[in-house]
């Protein structure tokens with residue numbers, strides 16, 4: 421797609437100028453570096469602040485000042501149903517029905533809540549298939565759930581195995597490993613994308629394989645939400661969770677999302693941890709002694725949500741609604757391919773890109789030499805990226821706010837600094 425004429429700053433500028441999606445960049449604050457505006461490639465970790473966020477939070481501070489507790493019913497965005505302002509945007513984002521998505525809690529909390537409901541091991545069917553390189557916190561959560569049910573994580577949690585000499589697992593090997601676990605498999609629980617390699621999985625095929633073997637299938641979309649296009653409902657995924665502070669730009673510690681497929685609603689066999697915010701909205705404030713669930717994913721809500729966090733999420737989701745996740749993914753593919761092309765063209769022999777073609781916007785770059793001194797130099801030159809021991813740089817051109825020029829300038833700095 422790209423050729424030697426593109427290996428030039430003028431070409432990068434032309435690519436930016438001819439892309440209508442470039443307009444969204446001006447809606448974000450960029451961190452400063454000593455030489456001016458820095459180069460930010462860390463949207464897979466913490467997304468940048470939309471310029472509208474401050475106003476959105478201030479509006480709710482004003483409501484609080486003006487109305488006190490009445491802010492639950494008064495003001496421009498009454499707080500009682502505030503989380504519902506996110507529903508449609510989340511549904512569009514992950515390909516779900518409105519009844520299947522909710523903004524609540526934080527990611528690991530939601531993961532635990534979903535595991536309470538959807539990891540129900542028996543003496544013979546108890547295994548969980550996860551990725552290799554699972555994010556450690558996800559492994560801690562799974563280990564603790566497994567122990568809670570009286571099983572030994574070492575005999576219960578099975579990691580996908582790449583073929584010898586490969587860094588990521590081929591799609592057909594994922595299916596083969598699901599089939600091999602057969603009747604012992606209770607749950608397939610994968611990240612999408614993988615946080616370290618950037619590899620993405622095929623939801624539909626994997627979910628179908630899990631179901632064929634009598635297991636359930638859930639995804640952790642920490643690195644997928646706001647990055648990939650998805651059809652969780654049509655792909656028959658049982659549940660999913662995601663955070664919103666990465667690609668979704670809701671700010672540090674922002675609220676998380678959860679998806680439960682509607683086929684599970686109303687199933688009384690499904691255990692669930694409960695709190696008053698999951699109680700039927702019509703009778704919640706009658707304060708009755710018995711929990712009556714909302715007949716949607718909202719039944720999994722526990723507490724009344726943090727409004728300032730919802731406000732910042734709302735500000736960011738407005739931008740996603742305007743841009744459209746399909747358009748963003750299309751631009752993301754072009755930007756990421758451009759970065760890949762530039763790295764291969766300018767830094768040949770110094771690094772390997774380990775992210776396979778089934779990917780979102782993040783590239784995981786394995787350096788041939790110890791990258792720690794390089795990371796230090798890059799930081800001094802205003803580049804913000806992510807380093808993972810021992811030798812991986814994770815670099816993400818985010819389609820909402822990174823530009824072709826960012827990619828070009830970054831690779832020039834890499835070339836002179838390596």
Ligand SMILES: Cc1ncc(COP(=O)(O)O)c(C=O)c1O
Pocket residue numbers: 526527528529555557558611615640642643663
């Ligand atoms: C894949 C993955 N899982 C879990 C977490 C933990 O998220 P939280 O601290 O929001 O619970 C992260 C955070 O970066 C992550 O990337």
